[in-house]
Amino acid sequence: MIELQGIVQTYAGPQGPVEALRGIDLSVPRGQIFGVIGRSGAGKSSLVRTINLLNRPASGTVRVDGRELTALDPTALRAARRDIGMVFQHFNLLSSRTVFDNVALPLELEGLRRAEIVARVEPLLALVGLSALRNRYPAQISGGQKQRVGIARALASRPKVLLSDEATSSLDPETTRSILALLREVQRELGLTVVLITHQMQVIKQIANQVAVIDAGRIVEQGDTLDVFSRPQHETTRSLLDDVVPQELPAVVLDRVRALLGGVPASQATLLRLVFAGADSDKPLLSDVVRRFGVDLNLLHGQIDEVGGRPFGTLAVLARGAQDQLASTVAHLRQAGVLVQEVSHV
Ligand SMILES: Nc1ncnc2c1ncn2[C@@H]1O[C@H](COP(=O)(O)OP(=O)(O)OP(=O)(O)O)[C@@H](O)[C@H]1O
Incomplete structure (x- = not known):
């Protein structure tokens, strides 16, 4: 036009x-x-x-x-x-x-x-x-x-x-x-x-x-x-x-992660930032990965919102489990259309 x-x-x-x-x-x-x-x-x-x-x-x-x-x-x-x-x-x-x-x-x-x-x-x-x-x-x-x-x-x-x-x-x-x-x-x-x-x-x-x-x-x-x-x-x-969707996790959340990670080997925990957009946000994906792969999930921070009238959410999740369980979790979420970022700087 x-x-x-x-x-x-x-x-x-x-x-x-x-x-x-x-x-x-x-x-x-x-x-x-x-x-x-x-x-x-x-x-x-x-x-x-x-x-x-x-x-x-x-x-x-x-x-x-x-x-x-x-x-x-x-x-x-x-x-x-x-x-x-x-x-x-x-x-x-x-x-x-x-x-x-x-x-x-x-x-x-x-x-x-x-x-x-x-x-x-x-x-x-x-x-x-x-x-x-x-x-x-x-x-x-x-x-x-x-x-x-x-x-x-x-x-x-x-x-x-x-x-x-x-x-x-x-x-x-x-x-x-x-x-x-x-x-x-x-x-x-x-x-x-x-x-x-x-x-x-x-x-x-x-x-x-x-x-x-x-x-x-x-x-x-x-x-x-x-x-x-x-x-x-x-x-x-x-x-x-950054005004509407914080691009970095707040310092207080990172402090909580450090406390939760005390004594857990680095290979057995991962901090994930998940972005759910559009129709994918309706699926019960988190309970799904817990059931399938036996990982523990701590929900740390997040917001569910609408962008241009469509659902949009971000979640920070600490996932704990064996290395292969964590890898399967990430792969499954990605396959389901969730954008998964592994946050390394904790
Ligand atoms: N009539 C003009 N004469 C000289 N410079 C101008 C004129 N109009 C705009 N500029 C300059 O052109 C650039 C772009 O200006 P413009 O007004 O298009 O930006 P903007 O993104 O709309 O800014 P704002 O949100 O502050 O209105 C700026 O550097 C501005 O100073």
Whole structure:
């Protein structure tokens, strides 16, 4: 649905040119919620604004729904942009217009008649849960409600693509959850393709089917969100993930392991970090290995969660038994689809 090829973006900075994007290739399939995560200054805003050419890249091509936007003249580009809605961190509402009139604005600019505008805006206000607040002004509603207005306005032109530039970054955690749930609902209901940029892994975890990690103007890792959460490859990904899925065991757990291991020969115990992702997390695998191989298991630490709506869990387990029992345990878990890491630095 969205194809970026060889995107380079350079700004004139006070100390010379700033290379914000250094050759980005990205392919976003139709109907996905595609998250782009990176630290401050990594190039996220530059990237998302390239998709609707709010930022025209120095080089590279942008294709949306089969049309090469970078090749269109200004009139054709204006028309093509109606297929691409955008939601902003600071909402960008007009303070002198009511909720209804903010949502209606893009339709007025398109030249639609009042009756058509009313027919489009009413259901959108219902969809975002704001029908009752239609006559309020932005100063009279909360941050979360403002973002609902922003989402309804972005949907007014019936876009196929919705871009979200840090849409939840200035909201509290609970409001963030409700706005992300709304984005997911409208994505499903309208069959949209959503590209969402964020610096919070929590946002990716809650909503994205696929994720790309951007670092210093380059995509350093991308894939299915559950795969990236299970097997992060790049240091930046691991460090961003640490907030929601601790990559190392806490010191207090390692202390407990040392206490449990007192006097046990090294060959007869192993500390395992297990990652359960997707359907595999439903199987009774741990009781299974205890029964089959006669190992002892101590559950030390863990969390069970959801990533992009699918089950995801990590567990730290101390397994004790004879060498062959331990080897069979690890092999069995791996065969069942569990990612098993043997932690050696205890
Ligand atoms: N208009 C501009 N002029 C000069 N430099 C810019 C401009 N816009 C962005 N930059 C620089 O380009 C780089 C990427 O910026 P960008 O805003 O895309 O990053 P970001 O990941 O969105 O950061 P943040 O999360 O802080 O908004 C940064 O080094 C930034 O300072």
